[in-house]
Amino acid sequence: MIAKVIVTPKPVVNDPQGNTVKQGLASLGFREVSDVRVGKYIEVSLDAPSEHEARQRVEAMCQQLLANHVIEDFHFEIEHEGRHQR
Amino acid sequence: MIAKVIVTPKPVVNDPQGNTVKQGLASLGFREVSDVRVGKYIEVSLDAPSEHEARQRVEAMCQQLLANHVIEDFHFEIEHEGRHQR
Numbered sequence: 001m002i003a004k005v006i007v008t009p010k011p012v013v014n015d016p017q018g019n020t021v022k023q024g025l026a027s028l029g030f031r032e033v034s035d036v037r038v039g040k041y042i043e044v045s046l047d048a049p050s051e052h053e054a055r056q057r058v059e060a061m062c063q064q065l066l067a068n069h070v071i072e073d074f075h076f077e078i079e080h081e082g083r084h085q086r
Numbered sequence: 087m088i089a090k091v092i093v094t095p096k097p098v099v100n101d102p103q104g105n106t107v108k109q110g111l112a113s114l115g116f117r118e119v120s121d122v123r124v125g126k127y128i129e130v131s132l133d134a135p136s137e138h139e140a141r142q143r144v145e146a147m148c149q150q151l152l153a154n155h156v157i158e159d160f161h162f163e164i165e166h167e168g169r170h171q172r
Contacts, residue, residue, distance in 0.1 A: 006127050024151050035131040045121040051134050065110050
C-alpha cells in the first residue's frame, strides 16, 4: 500500500517559505496570486494486512515523526493496488 | 480558487531526504515501511475568470518556478468554491 501524506503549516503559523514563493511568482508576473502556503508531501510505501491497520500505522508515523503537531496539520490517503480511498 | 500543487522527485532521482525519513521510521519501529519519497505541497490562492484559465496559469507557475523539471514531476488540482475537480 502507499500512503500519500500532506503536512501543512497550521493557518495561524507564519509561513516565510510561502511568502517567498508568493513574491517570486509576483516578480514573474503572476500578480493574481493572493496567498501561497508551502508544506510537505510524503509518500510512504508499506506492508499492512488491511487498510484499517495501514491507516493506524500511518497516523502513528505522522504523530511521531512526519509532522510537528505544534505548528503543522496533516492528512493522508491510502492507495491499495490501484484502488483509491480517502 | 485554490490550486493544490504536488511536486515530487522523479522516480529515477535519488531522494536522500526520503531515505533519512525511512531510516527514522525504522528506528521508531515502523519496519513495514519499504520506501519513502519526500516532495513539496504548495497551495496557491489565485483569482482567475475560469477554471480553464486558472489551470493554464498554475501550469506556467509550475514550469517557471514551483518545480524543477529536470529532477521533479508535478501535478495539481484546482478547487473552486468548495467544488473539487481533478
